Ligand SMILES: CC(C)[C@H](C(=O)O)[C@@H](O)C(=O)O
């Protein structure tokens with residue numbers, strides 16, 4: 001009997017409300033598809049923990065969660081209580097770096113029952129992947145300030161791209177593109193403005209493409225690419241981008257499909273040397289926390305991505321299908337999607353639809 | 355009698371086709387509003403020039419165009435013939451830096467006759483400004499490569515923000531916000547990920563805001579901000595952003611209003627120590643060049659911004675009004691907006707509507 005060991009970290013805010021629904025659906029899937037999930041719960045990587053212990057995670061956090069098959073994560077951040085640079089860099093960003101989760105993967109898909117802010121788009125019209133580099137690039141803490149407090153004050157910050165770092169995300173993206181029917185890849189660049197790192201990115205894309213002659217590819221500068229997300233979202237299949245550009249595109253993409261409230265994501269170490277983290281794209285949403293109205297679909301969909309990652313392909317596909325079934329029904333949707341359902345009613349409906 | 359000296363640089367591709375229409379409308383406006391425009395034509399800052407002379411501009415380009423009241427620019431770049439980093443960094447980017455055009459200003463407005471890709475938005479619903487820092491920030495050429503050709507290969511590039519550079523764009527944006535009915539400003543940031551320069555940006559925004567207690571302001575991280583452009587474009591009034599973020603937002607904004615094909619922009623030195631450059635946002639569009647079908651509205655609208663800059667406020671407003679009149683009529687629109695008009699028919703129609 002297959003057993004997958006899952007570290008469960010609800011984190012902050014609505015993370016605590018949507019996580020039980022995610023776990024509920026995963027358990028239903030395990031039962032149905034004949035595998036076992038061993039869940040371990042952790043209270044760290046949360047602002048509550050920070051306020052008690054003066055740090056986001058215990059010193060031995062890597063031992064505690066480093067050998068699980070995956071980490072199922074809710075949301076982190078309560079900016080009114082703990083500054084983001086402490087809460088995020090002390091948890092999520094640390095996971096990405098220390099567990100070498102160099103892929104951030106997000107599906108962008110227009111689902112039934114979710115009205116798109118774009119005119120004349122229906123489910124099926126928008127369906128692509130954003131593959132984001134997740135460990136280096138523009139997200140560095142290298143740099144500093146000179147002449148502080150004077151008119152000459154200047155701050156500098158390095159963007160750092162390594163061949164290893166760029167090539168491995170490109171390889172993942174080209175492999176993903178190859179596995180899709182369209183076999184198409186788009187690279188996000190800005191080599192006409194960001195004159196050192198982005199031309200390098202382009203150079204590596206060109207080089208990597210030589211190994212994937214069956215994959216057609218193109219590239220757009222990030223400015224016009226965001227415009228195409230709005231004007232021609234049907235043109236994309238796999239979009240690969242640096243850490244910053246991927247961050248932007250993987251919020252803009254879900255916005256074009258109606259809501260970032262249901263979007264899932266995976267922070268993935270493809271080699272499985274370390275556990276990967278699966279989390280909804282929405283944050284902790286302190287403004288609606290505690291009312292039982294948060295939409296659990298992003299958490300549940302992230303659970304499906306996690307099952308995919310641990311090899312439970314059928315169960316993963318079944319969850320996505322169940323999500324579509326539930327979203328299609330007005331009375332099973334939560335308030336953000338103009339439905340009457342509570343967080344747990346929506347979660348139970350997905351489990352039942354399985 | 356007021357005379358404004360204008361340097362005219364059509365540049366490449368459709369720049370050469372839309373420029374005559376821009377000039378036509380400006381001349382009509384001058385006649386109607388009783389001022390004079392003295393145009394000087396220049397063939398440099400084009401790939402034709404580059405191929406003849408091995409450089410984008412003559413050595414004495416600053417003397418040639420440095421004392422005009424403004425520069426009216428078409429488009430530059432023919433990537434199949436001259437790499438972008440040569441054509442753009444040898445002209446447009448050079449203008450911005452050498453003429454200290456530290457403001458890049460772009461109106462984002464949903465115009466009549468231009469269908470928005472967003473559902474249920476009508477003219478008037480979207481109407482705001484993007485104020486972009488135009489001389490520093492992420493657009494640096496500082497950095498380099500180490501261990502080239504090996505697995506250890508690494509490229510680094512500096513983002514550089516100076517207090518002078520940040521404060522002056524913020525001041526311009528707050529002044530602009532103050533001059534609008536809504537008195538609202540939004541700052542684009544990413545201080546939760548770009549951990550040195552963006553927190554500095556935030557700090558300066560907070561500081562500058564103290565001088566503008568009549569202006570309400572907020573800030574969004576660039577990822578969710580692009581999502582709001584799509585979901586809630588009616589919420590914005592003045593959006594201020596760094597060089598890169600402003601570049602992205604000022605393409606995404608016009609895309610949300612239907613087309614970047616009609617969007618204008620100004621590269622402005624507010625102190626008028628140097629001439630400012632006004633140019634349409636669309637590029638040289640080699641694919642449609644030579645067919646007489648390019649839309650001249652972006653060039654014409656840029657002309658209106660130029661008149662505003664040199665103090666001809668009534669004429670500027672009248673051109674924008676004439677553009678709206680023409681766009682409202684199916685048969686006066688160009689092919690990109692599903693009309694039958696040629697470039698010059700559309701241009702003549704705007705001049706006539708004046
Ligand atoms: C051509 C390119 C370098 C330029 C920029 O990024 O500034 C363009 O996109 C713009 O917005 O004027």
Ligand SMILES: CC(C)[C@H](C(=O)O)[C@@H](O)C(=O)O
Nearest residue numbers: 088092093247250546547577
């Ligand atoms: C919270 C923030 C640092 C993070 C990021 O920018 O990576 C978030 O936006 C995300 O996409 O996971």
